[in-house]
Amino acid sequence: MDHLSDNTLMLKVKAGDLDKMGLLFERYHRSLYGFLFHMTNQKEASEDMVQNVFYRMLKYRNSFSGDGAFRTWMYHLARNVLKDYVKSNNRSAFQYDLKEIEERISGGSTADQLLEKEQELQALETALAGLSAENKELLVLSRYQELSYQEIAQILDTTEGAIKVRVHRAMNQLKSIYLKINV
Amino acid sequence: MYKASLMKCEYDKERLIYLLNNPINETERTALEKHIEGCPDCQNEFEASQKIWTLLGEIPQPAPSDHIQADFRKMLANYKETVTEKHNFIESLLAKFKQLWTLQPSLQLAYSIVLLVTGLFAGYFINHSKEPVLNGEISALSMEVQDMKKMMMMSLLENPSASERMRAISYSEEITDVNSQVIEALLTTLNNDENVNVRLMTLEALVKLSGNPMVREGLVQSITRQESPLVQSAIADVMVKLQEKKSIKPLQKLLRKNDLNEMVKDKIRQSLNKLI
Numbered sequence A: 001m002d003h004l005s006d007n008t009l010m011l012k013v014k015a016g017d018l019d020k021m022g023l024l025f026e027r028y029h030r031s032l033y034g035f036l037f038h039m040t041n042q043k044e045a046s047e048d049m050v051q052n053v054f055y056r057m058l059k060y061r062n063s064f065s066g067d068g069a070f071r072t073w074m075y076h077l078a079r080n081v082l083k084d085y086v087k088s089n090n091r092s093a094f095q096y097d098l099k100e101i102e103e104r105i106s107g108g109s110t111a112d113q114l115l116e117k118e119q120e121l122q123a124l125e126t127a128l129a130g131l132s133a134e135n136k137e138l139l140v141l142s143r144y145q146e147l148s149y150q151e152i153a154q155i156l157d158t159t160e161g162a163i164k165v166r167v168h169r170a171m172n173q174l175k176s177i178y179l180k181i182n183v
Numbered sequence B: 001m002y003k004a005s006l007m008k009c010e011y012d013k014e015r016l017i018y019l020l021n022n023p024i025n026e027t028e029r030t031a032l033e034k035h036i037e038g039c040p041d042c043q044n045e046f047e048a049s050q051k052i053w054t055l056l057g058e059i060p061q062p063a064p065s066d067h068i069q070a071d072f073r074k075m076l077a078n079y080k081e082t083v084t085e086k087h088n089f090i091e092s093l094l095a096k097f098k099q100l101w102t103l104q105p106s107l108q109l110a111y112s113i114v115l116l117v118t119g120l121f122a123g124y125f126i127n128h129s130k131e132p133v134l135n136g137e138i139s140a141l142s143m144e145v146q147d148m149k150k151m152m153m154m155s156l157l158e159n160p161s162a163s164e165r166m167r168a169i170s171y172s173e174e175i176t177d178v179n180s181q182v183i184e185a186l187l188t189t190l191n192n193d194e195n196v197n198v199r200l201m202t203l204e205a206l207v208k209l210s211g212n213p214m215v216r217e218g219l220v221q222s223i224t225r226q227e228s229p230l231v232q233s234a235i236a237d238v239m240v241k242l243q244e245k246k247s248i249k250p251l252q253k254l255l256r257k258n259d260l261n262e263m264v265k266d267k268i269r270q271s272l273n274k275l276i
Helices: A006-014 A020-040 A043-059 A070-089 A098-107 A116-129 A133-144 A149-155 A160-181 B002-006 B013-019 B026-038 B040-058 B067-102 B104-157 B162-174 B180-192 B196-208 B213-225 B229-242 B245-255 B262-275
Strands: none
Touching: A006 A020, A006 A043, A006 A070, A020 A043, A020 A070, A020 A133, A020 B067, A043 A070, A043 B067, A070 A149, A116 A133, A116 A160, A116 B040, A133 A149, A133 A160, A133 B040, A149 A160, A160 B013, A160 B040, B013 B026, B013 B040, B026 B040, B104 B162, B104 B180, B162 B180, B162 B196, B180 B196, B180 B213, B196 B213, B196 B229, B213 B229, B213 B245, B229 B245, B229 B262, B245 B262
């Protein structure tokens, strides 16, 4: 069964074979969790949201036409779940206060004991968390979800050209924050 | 090199990100790489980006708890249950409809019969709900008409004109419930009217009422009272037709009359022969 494409599986789910959703869950729950966690930094909430995304895929399975890629559709739903979460929690969960981050990095005594590489990684992680939600989302989708710019454009309902510009800007923002932290 | 470093690079730097992640075709990739080689500006930017990009990939990715799978199975099972419940409900509805469908021929028949009967009843009641009233009105009206005719007849019989009196006789034939009053009037006319034609016509009208014993009696008594040969022979014919045995004596009495017309005498003898 593993050789079946995402779309084939999802179309089977749509036709009533709901157990096929289990295979899609196996394929995507980790990356979906990664996306949601990067966006919220909330472990439990992200896990709940993963369930919610799969629940919505079951509930709205009839809206899956099979014309577009399954992944694109899945991230569409995931972004909606995320929006609902942010709305209901009424907070800008995506952004850390940059000052707070800098204090966390430079102030901690453990920071000195870390290896250079670990320091770099932690700085970058902090920089990533400090990005605007929009930019963070772009980089997470591109780097961790390994979606092409074309796919991202479909998820965000825009053109590939616009995504190219925005990813470029996001990279520049990340670089500058990173350089500030990792002096 | 010199030129490139001095002049601001016009290259679309946004395109550099394509080298990081995105699948692009070979010619594009080689073109990008070739430009980077010759342009330190772009090379710096690309290298910085690539470093960050690679470093991003080394950040340990957050992993969900182990129970996320169990949670999913639970959710899926719950969902399937609600769906099958819904499904069962829909299925039972469908089954009922299918059952109806298979029953349909007889149902259709029953339905059409019900429709027909309803239609008939509706029609019946629509018509008949008015009928008692109408019937009452009509019968009242026809009663009135009958009464009018009787009155007309009675009064016309008194008319001096023979033709008017004949009209009165003809009215009597239209009267359905002939009462003794009418019969008496007719018999009186038969015995006493001065016009032969009126008397003959009255005789004809009375023959039609011969089912009534009073009429028969009157006719028999009338035999000896008739003077006109025409009426005498006509009444003799009527007696034969009615096979009225009571008329034998009056006829024999009539036959003994001296001034009786010979033809009428023959006629009466023939009639008597048929009656005896």
